[in-house]
Amino acid sequence: MDSFLSIVEQSALSQFLRDNPWFWPTSEILHFIGLALLVGVIGTFDMRMLGLGKAVDIGSLHALIPWGVLGFAVNLITGTLFFVCLPRAYIGNPVFLAKMGFIALAGANVLLFYVTGVFRRVKELKPGEDAPPPAKLIAASSLVLWIVVMFCGRLMPFFAE
Amino acid sequence: MDLLVSIESTALGVWVRQSPSLLAFPTILALHTVGLAFLVGVSATIDLRVLGFGSRKRPASMASMEAYYPIMWVGFWINAASGVLLTIAFATVRLTDPFFYLKLVFIALAVVAVYLIRNRLRDPSLDEISMVPTRLLALASLVCWTGAIVTGRLLAYFGG
Numbered sequence: 001m002d003s004f005l006s007i008v009e010q011s012a013l014s015q016f017l018r019d020n021p022w023f024w025p026t027s028e029i030l031h032f033i034g035l036a037l038l039v040g041v042i043g044t045f046d047m048r049m050l051g052l053g054k055a056v057d058i059g060s061l062h063a064l065i066p067w068g069v070l071g072f073a074v075n076l077i078t079g080t081l082f083f084v085c086l087p088r089a090y091i092g093n094p095v096f097l098a099k100m101g102f103i104a105l106a107g108a109n110v111l112l113f114y115v116t117g118v119f120r121r122v123k124e125l126k127p128g129e130d131a132p133p134p135a136k137l138i139a140a141s142s143l144v145l146w147i148v149v150m151f152c153g154r155l156m157p158f159f160a161e
Numbered sequence: 162m163d164l165l166v167s168i169e170s171t172a173l174g175v176w177v178r179q180s181p182s183l184l185a186f187p188t189i190l191a192l193h194t195v196g197l198a199f200l201v202g203v204s205a206t207i208d209l210r211v212l213g214f215g216s217r218k219r220p221a222s223m224a225s226m227e228a229y230y231p232i233m234w235v236g237f238w239i240n241a242a243s244g245v246l247l248t249i250a251f252a253t254v255r256l257t258d259p260f261f262y263l264k265l266v267f268i269a270l271a272v273v274a275v276y277l278i279r280n281r282l283r284d285p286s287l288d289e290i291s292m293v294p295t296r297l298l299a300l301a302s303l304v305c306w307t308g309a310i311v312t313g314r315l316l317a318y319f320g321g
Binding site for chain 2 (some may be wrong): 024025028029032033035036037038039040041043044047052053054055056057059060061063064067127146147150151153154155158
């Protein structure tokens, strides 16, 4: 682990990021835009499954999911760059590890949604129709997990060594 | 300037800024981020639909998106409250920073756009032609929210 951190830390990219005063503010702006897109698009779809806005055609909300995925991709890239810039600060931070754990759970939740057939039942919903209980459970988990992920992200600096 | 110092020196200002409790500054910041995600995120989702992404459905079918407006307002009020607390705690820095006022202007414009979009989506006679100004409002909303996020981040970096 220590040698891995050293390799990351001494990489040209890491040094470049540390030497560039614009890297951190620019990437954080993108990270915030990414989180708004991710939580907004995925969260609205989740809320529809939970029964809010049942009149909304759920297919039209699901069709926006690629925008949520785009938000996640932006945050995965900027987040990886933050880590590459200061790997030891992140690895030593328990809240960072918790954040990664919750993101993994959110990912598992998405997988569950698509591979267990829940999505197939949700896809068939017409405007006005309620989602089945398993879909509601997945939707509620998704909302809670992303809120917890945001909390961890914001609390991280206060747990830095 | 004395006024700003006295705002910052209130018990509330001192608590937010200096309390070692995680419930003070850290939680207020976290709430400000969660509020942002739901306010800007849901607004952006509606904007994307108005701009025609996601479906080729008739514009009239979009009136039902109004169900998510209360969620936006919850996000808005969480951020208004947490924002006021953060402003009190750092009054001398924030209230003298032009970026702070620019951020407020972006938020005000975005909220106006959000209202106007809702009123237009409510109109049952909405068609492809009257959808054009609605789409411009959606674009304006996306630009203003982005502006609010950018100025908000710059405040944290270059403020005082």
